[in-house]
Amino acid sequence: MSKTQSCVHIKKEWDIVGARQMGREKAKELGFGTVNQARIATAISELARNIYLYAGTGKISYEVVNDMNKLGLKIIASDDGPGIADISKSMEDGFSTSGGLGAGLPGVKRLMDDFDIESEEGKGTTITAIKWVRK
Amino acid sequence: MPESLRRIVVENSDDISKSWLEEIEKKKEDDYTSTISNELYQTTNREFVNVIFSSINRQRNTTALNDFSERLINLGWPLSYITDGLQTFRRVTIDFILSQSEKVDSENLSRILSVVDDWVEPIINQLVNEYSGSWENTVSLQRLALQELSAPLIPVMENITIMPLIGTIDTERAKLIMENLLEGVIKHNSEVVLIDITGVPVVDTMVAHHIIQAAEAVRLIGATCILVGIRPEIAQTIVNLGIDLSKFPTKSSLRKGFNTALKITNREVVELTKEKEKELTAILDSLK
Ligand SMILES: Nc1ncnc2c1ncn2[C@@H]1O[C@H](COP(=O)(O)OP(=O)(O)OP(=O)(O)O)[C@@H](O)[C@H]1O
Numbered sequence: 001m002s003k004t005q006s007c008v009h010i011k012k013e014w015d016i017v018g019a020r021q022m023g024r025e026k027a028k029e030l031g032f033g034t035v036n037q038a039r040i041a042t043a044i045s046e047l048a049r050n051i052y053l054y055a056g057t058g059k060i061s062y063e064v065v066n067d068m069n070k071l072g073l074k075i076i077a078s079d080d081g082p083g084i085a086d087i088s089k090s091m092e093d094g095f096s097t098s099g100g101l102g103a104g105l106p107g108v109k110r111l112m113d114d115f116d117i118e119s120e121e122g123k124g125t126t127i128t129a130i131k132w133v134r135k
Numbered sequence: 136m137p138e139s140l141r142r143i144v145v146e147n148s149d150d151i152s153k154s155w156l157e158e159i160e161k162k163k164e165d166d167y168t169s170t171i172s173n174e175l176y177q178t179t180n181r182e183f184v185n186v187i188f189s190s191i192n193r194q195r196n197t198t199a200l201n202d203f204s205e206r207l208i209n210l211g212w213p214l215s216y217i218t219d220g221l222q223t224f225r226r227v228t229i230d231f232i233l234s235q236s237e238k239v240d241s242e243n244l245s246r247i248l249s250v251v252d253d254w255v256e257p258i259i260n261q262l263v264n265e266y267s268g269s270w271e272n273t274v275s276l277q278r279l280a281l282q283e284l285s286a287p288l289i290p291v292m293e294n295i296t297i298m299p300l301i302g303t304i305d306t307e308r309a310k311l312i313m314e315n316l317l318e319g320v321i322k323h324n325s326e327v328v329l330i331d332i333t334g335v336p337v338v339d340t341m342v343a344h345h346i347i348q349a350a351e352a353v354r355l356i357g358a359t360c361i362l363v364g365i366r367p368e369i370a371q372t373i374v375n376l377g378i379d380l381s382k383f384p385t386k387s388s389l390r391k392g393f394n395t396a397l398k399i400t401n402r403e404v405v406e407l408t409k410e411k412e413k414e415l416t417a418i419l420d421s422l423k
Pocket residue numbers: 046050051054055079081082083084090091095096097098099100101102103104105106125340341344
């Protein structure tokens with residue numbers, strides 16, 4: 001079901017800006033409106049910053065998905081970092097191990113339509129989120 | 136051997152310079168110096184080759200080299216002009232030396248190569264250092280300029296200050312915002328500070344967190360912080376993220392925020408009424 005794919009590597013803080021600009025561009029191309037473009041850019045910002053903060057390096061990949069005449073943008077954030085010890089806790093509003101707001105991951109889930117998180121301690125984390133053009 | 140080689144090269148500097156200049160002239164056709172006038176290009180080339188020879192002759196004549204590189208940097212010539220030029224010089228010189236020696240065995244060849252490298256390398260190093268030093272200088276100046284721009288405070292009227300934020304906020308800038316805000320509130324004796332985020336493209340949890348902390352700190356020193364310029368799409372993403380901004384005042388536009396600031400500081404905008412205008416005209420007329 002996937003079509004084109006591309007990615008942005010996250011190594012330094014300003015790569016977060018590059019990642020969300022790329023996301024915004026792809027979202028615009030797919031015909032998302034301003035609000036959804038902002039949602040997608042914000043979600044990417046959260047995922048990319050988590051990579052930068054907790055894993056050090058990783059990447060954000062973009063995929064245009066076409067599923068039963070639904071068109072969408074899939075964002076995959078992957079890293080080989082420390083992984084998340086307790087996934088369900090990390091999805092709670094207000095849970096943060098870094099003194100942050102703890103709104104990132106639960107926020108991404110609400111900003112996007114589909115959300116999936118896979119993580120293994122010591123191995124890394126892969127988070128996949130999709131926004132559909134029309135639901 | 137280095138001495139005898141040096142003598143050969145210096146004594147034949149005219150020939151070597153000539154073939155070097157020919158090679159370099161050809162390079163002019165490769166894009167990078169195409170905007171430079173022929174005259175300037177030729178004089179600079181001659182000067183360059185003189186600098187190289189004086190450096191070989193007198194071993195590290197740094198002032199001539201410094202003057203030369205400074206002028207190139209000021210003219211904005213690319214570093215590749217220097218590196219290409221020195222590579223070419225190396226090749227031309229080695230060719231020349233080889234053409235002078237009847238037969239060269241591999242041992243001799245490697246010694247010739249290393250002697251010539253010993254001449255060229257310090258020149259390359261020094262010029263590259265000059266260039267990168269000047270770049271670092273430029274970058275740090277721009278960084279300073281950017282820092283000054285990144286969190287400006289405008290004291291619009293007594294007790295009311297505005298901080299307009301434009302562009303991406305990274306952690307470094309977020310810290311500056313906090314510092315400037317607190318410093319400014321005290322310096323201008325502000326009662327109200329308006330933070331305008333109209334120009335901030337993305338408000339994620341990091342940005343929100345820093346704004347919340349800044350507002351809280353402003354409150355602790357006895358002033359009020361009003362967040363203005365929240366675009367509709369930003370309002371929606373903030374709600375989606377589940378960020379609670381209910382604890383401090385927000386307004387959609389700077390104008391609305393400014394009105395609130397006036398109220399807080401016990402002021403209001405009074406429009407001159409028709410009556411007052413008439414009075415004014417009457418006074419003005421009587422003065423004629
Ligand atoms: N890629 C990752 N690798 C390892 N741990 C992660 C990763 N992403 C998130 N986490 C963990 O999950 C927790 C919750 O993440 P979340 O993004 O929701 O909040 P936060 O980053 O702490 O704060 P913020 O509200 O600023 O995003 C983090 O504190 C961190 O411990």
